[in-house]
Amino acid sequence: MTKVLQNVQMLNEQGELQTVNIAMVDGKITEIGQNVNVAGAEIIEGKGLVVAPGFVDVHTHLREPGFEHKETIATGSASAAKGGFTTICAMPNTKPVPDSVENMQLINGLIKESAVIRVLPYGSLTKDISGEVRTSIEELKAHGAVAFSDDGVGIQLASTMYEQMKDAAQHDVVVVAHCEDNSLIYDGVMHEGKRNQELGLPGIPSICESVQIARDVLLAEAAGARYHVCHVSTKESVRAVRDAKAAGIRVTAEVCPHHLLLEEMDIPSDDANWKMNPPLRAADDKDSLHAALLDGTIDCIATDHAPHTVEEKCCGMVGAPFGIVGFETAFPLLYTQFVETGKWTLKQLIDWMSVKAAQIFDLPYGTLEVGSSADMILIDLNKEQTIDAEGFVSKGRNTPFNGWVAKGWPVLTIFEGNIVYQEAE
Ligand SMILES: [Zn+2]
Structure with a gap:
């Protein structure tokens, strides 16, 4: 019909x-x-x-299996549909982790059962996202992994990243990295800058992210891999990606709505609804993210939708998990703050949330044309x-x-x- x-x-x-x-x-x-x-x-x-093409979100957490008290594939995909998304990529920090064929099949089955839109699962880069034992990229790709990531944590050992990048290059899949050097976190809960000192909270310095991006782009060059940087948040990270692109390295990057909309000084109090990883950075970091989107250094916008319960987020930043939800507010917030104000065109915003994201992973979605x-x-x-x-x-x-x-x-x-x-x- x-x-x-x-x-x-x-x-x-x-x-x-x-x-x-x-x-x-x-x-x-x-x-x-x-x-x-x-x-x-x-x-x-x-x-x-x-009318716009259904949005494509390459960075989401649906929490199922294992953390159904935070979100399920049914509620997460319905939330995405309400926000205008029709294709979303689910990060592998679930329990179990999609690090084996068996676990991948389990997750594929859950998606088939309850997703109301297209949910494409990531495979993990290491077993149990522990950064130690490498997964089989070939096997996981054959069982539907859209790309590979250990999102939630950085891969600490350069050799582990390098070996997986070489395998990913061989199978033409993208390595997607949450960049964070564990030796530079310092138990931080927000950006190390001015506001964390005012609030008396431990800070995460910008180098925690940027030095690992700098390492990884050089590893990607050596491995000949396609490498995508998650949630870029600092001006030094932007520079590392921009330089890598100029050098011909196959790197792409995403930015989250909250990093474009907010900065550290907006944080009103020790409230965990403002705690996410990477944290809200300084004003000049935010400015550099905007410039990077406009000049193509950053390729797309991704929400990093990361639901947690009210109880988990109730009691200040130190004890709370990182992350905020994003599906249902992303487009209206960005449209209101940046398109209505004339900073971006409507076409730019829609493209960053659809076709530009799809292109990174060779996904045939995010376009409005005959045959789509x-x-x-x-x-x-x-x-x-x-x-x-x-x-x-x-x-x-x-x-x-x-x-x-x-x-x-x-x-x-x-x-x-x-x-x-x-x-x-
Ligand atoms: Zn992450």
């Missing part, structure tokens, strides 16, 4: 909005244009709404709403953005031709 998304505003190559109809059959886009025949089709009316998977969202750019963590579909309530007012809310999400989220009337 043909379905037609009718009277929607779609961006053209020049970044202008044009009214079109989009037809889909069997989960694929079959026609886009002003004169699409709608006779006999099921109509989805989209007048006054912008019918993964689309409708956005109401004029809808203004106050962020209320209590209303999240995610189990997580851990966000520093509670109470912020934002415009530009996804109101309908289509995955493979079917509506998987629709705003309540």
Whole structure:
């Protein structure tokens, strides 16, 4: 049966909005244009709404298996669908870790059972993400690993990273790194700068991240590997990635919404809803992340959606786990703060959240064209709403953005031709 998304505003190559109809059959886009025949089709009316490709998030934590009290694949994927995402990559810091064929199959089964959108699992780089015994990239790739990462921790030993990069190069998969040198964490819970001293909390210096990126880009060069840096947060990290790209090293990078929106001085108090890893850095770090997105040093935006329970986040930064949720607030916050203010175009933001992310992993998603998977969202750019963590579909309530007012809310999400989220009337 043909379905037609009718009277929607779609961006053209020049970044202008044009009214079109989009037809889909069997989960694929079959026609886009002003004169699409709608006779006999099921109509989805989209007048006054912008259509975009379903967003692609290459850095998410769904917590299942093992930590279902924080999130499940069902709640996490539904939260993503509400935020406009139709393809998400799930980090492997679950229990068990997808570090063997057996565990990979277990996770694939769970995804098949309960995901409402496309969930692509990472394989881990080392057994149990302990940084010691290397996994089989060949086997895990054959069983569906989209890419490889030990996200949550840095790989401490250069030789372990180097050997896995060589294997990854051989199998043409991307090594995705959370960069953190354990000898430079100093038990920190926020950025080592001005605000941590005011609050009397231990700080994580910028070099904790940047020195490992500098190491890894040289390892990637030697191994001939494709290397992707998670959640870049410091200006020195930006410089290392920029220099590596200029040298022809195959490096890509992502930035998280919170690192673009917030800085250390915004942290109001010893409140763990402001604790994430890497931490909110200084104002000049934030400025360098913006410049890096605009000049292409940073390739895409990823949420690092990291749900935790209220109890885990209740009692100050020192005892709390790192991480904040991100799916349901990412687009409206970025749209309001940077597109409405004229710093970015709408096309830039949508591209950073869709096709640019997909390209890093050769994923055939994040585009709106005939033949594409019918993964689309409708956005109401004029809808203004106050962020209320209590209303999240995610189990997580851990966000520093509670109470912020934002415009530009996804109101309908289509995955493979079917509506998987629709705003309540
Ligand atoms: Zn990480």
